[in-house]
Amino acid sequence: MYWQAMFSLSSGGSNKYCVFLRIYDKEKAMNKSVVEKPDYGNWVSKKFIYIPGTISLCFFGVSFVFLALTAVAVIFFVIALYFAYARYRFSPVGGDVQTRIQELVLQHLDWDGKGKGLDIGCGNGPLTIKLAQKYAEAQFTGIDYWGKEWEYSKSVCERNAKIEGVAERVAFQEASASALPFDDGAFDVAVSNLVFHEVSSVRDKKNVIKEALRVVKKGGSFAFQDLFLWKRVYGEVDDLLQTIRSWGIERVNLVNTRDSEFIPKGLRLPFMVGTIAILHGKK
Numbered sequence: 001m002y003w004q005a006m007f008s009l010s011s012g013g014s015n016k017y018c019v020f021l022r023i024y025d026k027e028k029a030m031n032k033s034v035v036e037k038p039d040y041g042n043w044v045s046k047k048f049i050y051i052p053g054t055i056s057l058c059f060f061g062v063s064f065v066f067l068a069l070t071a072v073a074v075i076f077f078v079i080a081l082y083f084a085y086a087r088y089r090f091s092p093v094g095g096d097v098q099t100r101i102q103e104l105v106l107q108h109l110d111w112d113g114k115g116k117g118l119d120i121g122c123g124n125g126p127l128t129i130k131l132a133q134k135y136a137e138a139q140f141t142g143i144d145y146w147g148k149e150w151e152y153s154k155s156v157c158e159r160n161a162k163i164e165g166v167a168e169r170v171a172f173q174e175a176s177a178s179a180l181p182f183d184d185g186a187f188d189v190a191v192s193n194l195v196f197h198e199v200s201s202v203r204d205k206k207n208v209i210k211e212a213l214r215v216v217k218k219g220g221s222f223a224f225q226d227l228f229l230w231k232r233v234y235g236e237v238d239d240l241l242q243t244i245r246s247w248g249i250e251r252v253n254l255v256n257t258r259d260s261e262f263i264p265k266g267l268r269l270p271f272m273v274g275t276i277a278i279l280h281g282k283k
């Protein structure tokens with residue numbers, strides 16, 4: 001039936017119609033590739049809005065019987081509202097704070113762009129891909145353990161790299177930041193953004209920094225952003241820098257990025273964004 005219809009259309013005076021259909025399909029395909037956008041996700045998962053939002057609704061429901069529960073409902077409602085605000089501010093429509101924080105890492109990486117780079121805890125690959133766009137001669141690897149807590153995946157990383165036109169120079173691999181599956185000095189540079197404090201299998205997070213530096217070659221560069229000003233996790237800044245130097249690192253500096261003017265005050269405290277800083281230098 002289909003073939004009959006095609007035959008009758010293409011053999012008669014409907015040739016023009018077939019040509020039109022082909023052009024239409026081509027345009028559709030082209031438009032599709034134009035609208036395909038990378039998905040870098042949001043550090044505030046939707047569940048942080050839905051869960052307190054749902055709890056709030058439940059408490060509002062029962063508050064008709066137990067009036068005192070209205071207060072609990074209001075508290076959960078405010079929590080949901082706050083997370084919605086944070087998600088919005090991190091997103092491209094709300095100021096793109098997430099992308100701008102990632103870009104700080106690139107700004108503090110001192111490198112001539114020759115060789116191989118590693119992004120530790122790459123999420124959906126924003127930093128790996130930005131590196132590949134900035135350094136057109138280099139190869140990059142992004143690793144992550146892609147756990148359930150985050151809405152990130154290797155397949156989305158690969159799709160993003162394809163859309164951004166750098167797929168040939170980047171590779172993504174499942175691995176843990178606590179034990180990187182690479183030889184000592186395997187990379188010319190290493191970067192990481194807001195990952196080290198998340199590595200639950202390592203109690204002393206300084207050891208995650210040490211592991212990251214292990215895979216950087218002697219003379220190579222690094223730029224790591226994390227909650228380095230959070231004393232409970234990393235201790236005093238001077239002690240942290242001294243410890244890193246004691247590992248034989250040639251140069252290490254800490255830059256306070258928490259005061260970057262584009263970070264809204266409302267995001268600083270509850271998200272610990274108020275403790276972010278960058279450790280950068282040369283091994």
Ligand SMILES: C[S@@+](CC[C@H](N)C(=O)[O-])C[C@H]1O[C@@H](n2cnc3c(N)ncnc32)[C@H](O)[C@@H]1O
Pocket residue numbers: 043102120121122123124126127143144145146147150152175176177178192193194195198199200201
């Ligand atoms: C705040 S996100 C940052 C993601 C990415 N660097 C960015 O800037 O969008 C934290 C990331 O750390 C990753 N992560 C947590 N523990 C990890 C581990 N042990 N090994 C590797 N990645 C880990 C999570 O999967 C998540 O992608």
